[in-house]
Amino acid sequence: MADLVQLMKQEVGKAAASRVxxxxxxxxxxxxTTAFAIQYIGERLAKGEIxxxxxxxxxxxxxxLAKKYGIPLTTLDAVDHxxxxxxxxxxxxxxxxxxxxxxxxxTREKVVDSLADFFIVVVDGNKVVEKLGSTFLLPVEVIPMAxxxxxxxxxxxxxxxxxxxxxxxxxxxxxxxxxxxxxxKFDSIENPAELESTINNIPGVLDNGLFVAVADLxxxxxxxxxxxxxxxx
Ligand code: 5RP
Numbered sequence: 673m674a675d676l677v678q679l680m681k682q683e684v685g686k687a688a689a690s691r692v693x694x695x696x697x698x699x700x701x702x703x704x705t706t707a708f709a710i711q712y713i714g715e716r717l718a719k720g721e722i723x724x725x726x727x728x729x730x731x732x733x734x735x736x737l738a739k740k741y742g743i744p745l746t747t748l749d750a751v752d753h754x755x756x757x758x759x760x761x762x763x764x765x766x767x768x769x770x771x772x773x774x775x776x777x778x779t780r781e782k783v784v785d786s787l788a789d790f791f792i793v794v795v796d797g798n799k800v801v802e803k804l805g806s807t808f809l810l811p812v813e814v815i816p817m818a819x820x821x822x823x824x825x826x827x828x829x830x831x832x833x834x835x836x837x838x839x840x841x842x843x844x845x846x847x848x849x850x851x852x853x854x855x856x857k858f859d860s861i862e863n864p865a866e867l868e869s870t871i872n873n874i875p876g877v878l879d880n881g882l883f884v885a886v887a888d889l890x891x892x893x894x895x896x897x898x899x900x901x902x903x904x905x
Contacts, residue, residue: 676900680796680893683900685709687891688758688794689716695724697751699784700738701759702731702777705794705893709758710734714741728754730784731777732848748783757788762808762881763801764793764890768905769864771804773811773881776836776845776853782879786886793887797894804864804882809855810871811836811881816852818876823854825874829867831856851878 685708692698692713700710716722727743728751729735738745759781763771770793772778785791801807810831814822819835826833836845836853844852861867861882868882892903 679900681705684794684893687902689713696755698727699757700727700734702775703760705760730781754788757785757791768887770883778881779879805861812854813878
């Protein structure tokens with residue numbers, strides 16, 4: 673099963689990378705699926721299939737990968753638009769709304785992905801849900817001194833919040849901005865746009881992982897008869 677998931681991620685990452693055109697400013701997403709896209713973009717650049725590409729990374733992790741695969745990088749101070757962003761997601765609903773933040777990078781991801789003229793989301797088939805919140809907790813980035821009041825506020829909204837803890841690191845996960853992440857279980861997210869802005873209005877919250885009406889195209893990796901295929905919606 674783990675191998676099949678890897679295969680889906682790989683195919684969908686390759687499919688997204690194949691849509692990159694020369695002379696583009698790219699938003700480079702975060703996570704294991706986007707990692708394949710970054711790898712294939714780097715390989716296409718190295719082969720000369722595409723030229724004059726520059727990337728804006730959505731995290732330190734994306735920056736490290738882009739450097740590894742030879743993709744030149746820039747910042748939002750130096751460019752006035754992004755042509756194409758490619759990023760993963762933790763859940764996708766039929767309206768193309770997303771939950772992101774499994775890698776604690778959703779704040780920067782939302783900045784970059786929202787700026788893009790075209791935003792492609794790359795997911796394996798397990799990420800497609802009827803309703804957001806069905807399988808994944810909603811990540812909320814919070815400044816450390818506001819952890820207690822934000823946690824209480826999220827409980828009042830009907831959520832079950834838990835501070836995200838590090839793996840192979842003692843203590844909580846610390847974001848690229850030096851903040852904390854609260855993962856919140858909501859039994860059902862009926863109105864993602866309303867919940868996104870309600871949570872973002874809590875003092876001390878930087879941003880949450882709901883991405884509403886940001887994605888243009890979803891590429892879904894699937895396995896059919898043992899073969900990885902890519903479906904679009
Ligand atoms: C990071 C993200 C990732 O894009 C999301 O968690 C999907 O990751 P993966 O491709 O590893 O499943 O939002 O903050």
